[in-house]
Amino acid sequence: MNGPGISVEELQLAARNHGMPLEGLRYDITPAGLHYLLTHYDIPAGDPATWRLEIGGAVERSLELSIEDLRARPSATLAVTLECAGNGRARLDPRPISQPWLLEAVGTAEWTGTTLGPVLREAGASPDALEVRFDGLDRGVEHETEQAFQRSLSLGEAMRNDVLLVYAMNGSPLLPQHGAPLRLVVPGWYGFASVKWLRHIEVLTQPFEGYQQSHAYRMRYEEDEPGTPLSRIRPRSLMIPPGMPEFLTRTRILDPGPCLLEGRAWSGVAPIARVEVSLDGGTRWQDAGLDPLPTSAYAWRRWTFSWDAKPGEHELCCRATDAVGETQPLEPEWNVGGYANNAVQRLPVTVRARPDPPTMTS
């Protein structure tokens, strides 16, 4: 983290919106409660019994579907890695003021639901339909305007056969904080597209210009420029911190000898093709071993690297490259909103001399 200490506003957000402790990278599927979570406003108290999903706007027939209606449709389950577009924000200098993520705003879940496309086909989008807007139940004030959380997708993106209306996560009913009773999951995109607490879908013939679309979640290098919209997740790899931590500083302490470094890598654009490890802060790089590609094209891929740890101080790094050749930068790319900072992870570790006699307590 750079710049001044964080403010009470940022701390309030950090206390609400939790990341995945990096040892959570050991799980193919992130257990409930370890998956990252970002809530713009409050977690709403939806009542599944009275809740309905409305589909309206530029359609031949409006639909109103209960959760039972949605469960009765063909179901699909897909493992998807979701990452917050603001992951890495607190590593930028100066630090954009918002949720102060370090590196941990990620998780992989098995999402179960029904494909959105057939629901839209049933409603019958008008020939001049351009976009599909998704409205959450959650309301609040942002940029001085009261709003529900709303995002849109192009009609083509919304019709992708892997965009899901989701009612279950890791085989259990969706938890309140993950969008119960129903959420959208848009594989490959940063988390903002996967609207939680979904209550209404509007087919539009004009581009949606709400706050979350036209102001937030855009790459802007100057405050006043319109910027370009974020969409797909940039490649990133993260490492399980080896050894053990010091409580307060989270400094890592290891014994010398063989140490298996491991982590996960993902990209929303293309499969992960390469992960490299540096043991010297990013000067020299060596290839890590890659596990077979996961069954789902949108789930992270495990990597490993055998290290013979020698006593001393080391800065461990990892770097992912995807199949279209996009790779992680060594330095962050600063931008106004603090988005998409996928600079390589840098993890200082101390390999101690082997203790003799042991200094461990019982």
Add this chain to the structure above:
Amino acid sequence: MNGPGISVEELQLAARNHGMPLEGLRYDITPAGLHYLLTHYDIPAGDPATWRLEIGGAVERSLELSIEDLRARPSATLAVTLECAGNGRARLDPRPISQPWLLEAVGTAEWTGTTLGPVLREAGASPDALEVRFDGLDRGVEHETEQAFQRSLSLGEAMRNDVLLVYAMNGSPLLPQHGAPLRLVVPGWYGFASVKWLRHIEVLTQPFEGYQQSHAYRMRYEEDEPGTPLSRIRPRSLMIPPGMPEFLTRTRILDPGPCLLEGRAWSGVAPIARVEVSLDGGTRWQDAGLDPLPTSAYAWRRWTFSWDAKPGEHELCCRATDAVGETQPLEPEWNVGGYANNAVQRLPVTVRARPDPPTMTS
């Protein structure tokens, strides 16, 4: 929060250890993933298949129990409110440097396991047994010493018939971050006593003097004094923030008119006997309504208060008193470790004039 902005060390802890967003007070039983979580070191990767609980030390016979052995014993389920002893720390001035909790380090779960007492009776504590020490699998460095997380209870406290060896939470297998495969739950005590990832129980004939017992979790008003050990949870009440939030500041905005304030109150010492609400920052207090006492003596109690909200700025407060007359103070009691700050919650809200015409977006 007072004093300087928080440091990267505190932010690292805040990103790992998550609180319960206060709208989570609406649930009798906190859903998985919303319950607060404090992990001193890393979440260990226990393997339930090879994991065994050892019971040793000053006993007639050492025991080694698998998770199946424990599940085969008589089971008990108890709703328990757990709170971190450091809850409220970031509200102290100067702010003790550790996990910077504001108010949200609390949760109520239904814990299922088997009573510890009969297991200790089966092992046969020696006549001179004084304490029982509980060792977690989690290791790290704290106060310059490598250690597992370890805490002890007096033999009498350990033999209480509601102290549980827990393998399930809210009807599902214990999650990794909550102590899988087995944890202790000590109802009424701050969370530190409920040792997670339990692997060993040692019956002692001398007081345990490890770091977490003799240095941490003690009320000290000067750095150098030994202090007194923390144990039971002090009374506290919290309120669901009414209205809706502004994203960054979390300022609350309400429409005028009837507004049901509601929250929960708990004490580890005695049942909650009274909750009061102040609408003017703590000058005048009025009694809130109390729901019937929960079935479990250790679960929080719901309270409600009907408020006719008038336009303007208000500071809402709530204050709990338990059946032995202990009540929440208006101001925090500063101490070195930043523990047990149960000062009343203060929630500034803005009641806006009823909008005419509506300014809400669709």
